[in-house]
Amino acid sequence: MLRRKSAEDRKTEIIAAVLDLADRIGPDRLTTNDIAQEVGVTQAAIFRHFPTKAELWTAVGDAIADRLECAWQQAVTNSESPQARLRALIAAQLQQIGETPALPAILHSRELNLDNAALRDRFRGVLMQYQAHLVANLHAMAQAGMMGAGVQPKDAAVLLTSLVQGIAIRWSLGSRSFDIVPEGMRLLEVQLVLFARKEMQT
Amino acid sequence: MLRRKSAEDRKTEIIAAVLDLADRIGPDRLTTNDIAQEVGVTQAAIFRHFPTKAELWTAVGDAIADRLECAWQQAVTNSESPQARLRALIAAQLQQIGETPALPAILHSRELNLDNAALRDRFRGVLMQYQAHLVANLHAMAQAGMMGAGVQPKDAAVLLTSLVQGIAIRWSLGSRSFDIVPEGMRLLEVQLVLFARKEMQT
DNA sequence: AGATTATGTTAGTAATTACTTACTTACAAG
DNA sequence: CTTGTAAGTAAGTAATTACTAACATAATCT
Numbered sequence A, B: 001m002l003r004r005k006s007a008e009d010r011k012t013e014i015i016a017a018v019l020d021l022a023d024r025i026g027p028d029r030l031t032t033n034d035i036a037q038e039v040g041v042t043q044a045a046i047f048r049h050f051p052t053k054a055e056l057w058t059a060v061g062d063a064i065a066d067r068l069e070c071a072w073q074q075a076v077t078n079s080e081s082p083q084a085r086l087r088a089l090i091a092a093q094l095q096q097i098g099e100t101p102a103l104p105a106i107l108h109s110r111e112l113n114l115d116n117a118a119l120r121d122r123f124r125g126v127l128m129q130y131q132a133h134l135v136a137n138l139h140a141m142a143q144a145g146m147m148g149a150g151v152q153p154k155d156a157a158v159l160l161t162s163l164v165q166g167i168a169i170r171w172s173l174g175s176r177s178f179d180i181v182p183e184g185m186r187l188l189e190v191q192l193v194l195f196a197r198k199e200m201q202t
Numbered sequence C: 001a002g003a004t005t006a007t008g009t010t011a012g013t014a015a016t017t018a019c020t021t022a023c024t025t026a027c028a029a030g
Numbered sequence D: 001c002t003t004g005t006a007a008g009t010a011a012g013t014a015a016t017t018a019c020t021a022a023c024a025t026a027a028t029c030t
Helices: A007-024 A032-039 A043-049 A053-077 A082-099 A103-107 A117-143 A153-173 A180-196 B007-024 B032-039 B043-049 B053-077 B082-099 B103-107 B117-143 B153-173 B180-196
Strands: none
Touching: A007 A032, A007 A043, A007 A053, A007 A103, A032 A043, A053 A082, A053 A103, A053 A117, A082 A103, A082 A117, A082 A153, A082 A180, A103 A153, A117 A153, A153 A180, A153 B153, A153 B180, A180 B153, A180 B180, B007 B032, B007 B043, B007 B053, B007 B103, B032 B043, B053 B082, B053 B103, B053 B117, B082 B103, B082 B117, B082 B153, B082 B180, B103 B153, B117 B153, B153 B180
């Protein structure tokens, strides 16, 4: 017979299954049937734990947002210098994507961006918070004389978030044939060297 | 009564409708019913022009690939210097996204990446061709002494494609509240200045 | 003008979807 | 051991999906 689990355990199990399936099938395509099969219960069992599919997605989104916030909160508090914090923030982001490859797809899915306004706003806030962290540390670096002139911290932050997104896309399209964290950090160093340069050429 | 159109006209009309709906509804969510309503015909009429939904998507993908290839072919041939070609290539890409906002979503949709292997491979080839264009011109710039040392053309090309993707994402998430082409070109100039810098600081 | 054909419609189909209802049973507490 | 409840199932539902077959008519050609 089937071993029963506590509702809490089953819920986290279902959310994990959604994260996994969102990567393989796609966030906008996975069905409650897919989820049930992955977990190993009947379809009806899913609705015992989440009244609607929308609320299931809300739970998934909340879990993601929590994880992200926690990850870069740690990155900020565990690093001393602005430069170290910057590196830690980028590394944290890359690691999160590496652990949960469906993350970008879910963040841009219509499931959450069209059907779930509350969660969309939360994600927007979380991502703005990340951008603010980057800007703050870039600003501190500029004041410490570690940045060449002519680059606004805001623009630099956009270049860095773009770098992360670009790596993530290249990683996905290329069937994840390289390690995302070291490759991302390598390119980060390239960009940081560019930031640090001072003299210009005609 | 309904005015009938030639099959060719109707096909392009349907493809245009798909591109529009893919942006509003999402590539993996839009139905043949949605398309029919948008075009103003019955659902069955869609299947008069495309035998299956998969073949419709193939046509849409082909149209996109053609458009992209054509756009940056023009960019390459109409510009004299490597630097001008680089700017033209980025501008072309930004303009394509501006004209067809669904482009990134379709490129990464499961519809084309899971269900249509042939088209996925074509897209991969097209994007690699773009990357090759960037690398070639960055290499020419380096040989002309227009690039500071220490940055490989390949890495620089990755930074530039990331920049385009990052701008596109920011543009989408921010409800397209800014003009994508000028904002993208502004950030491109920032990155190009960084590339051109030479002396380093400790 | 009349015949032909290509573009359309109407009215279906089987499969899949999210979700429900009524019933069952594993499990923890007394 | 008994018992109440929480976690599960079996068997449905109506709505939506991609797709089809038979019929209709606007457009085109001679």
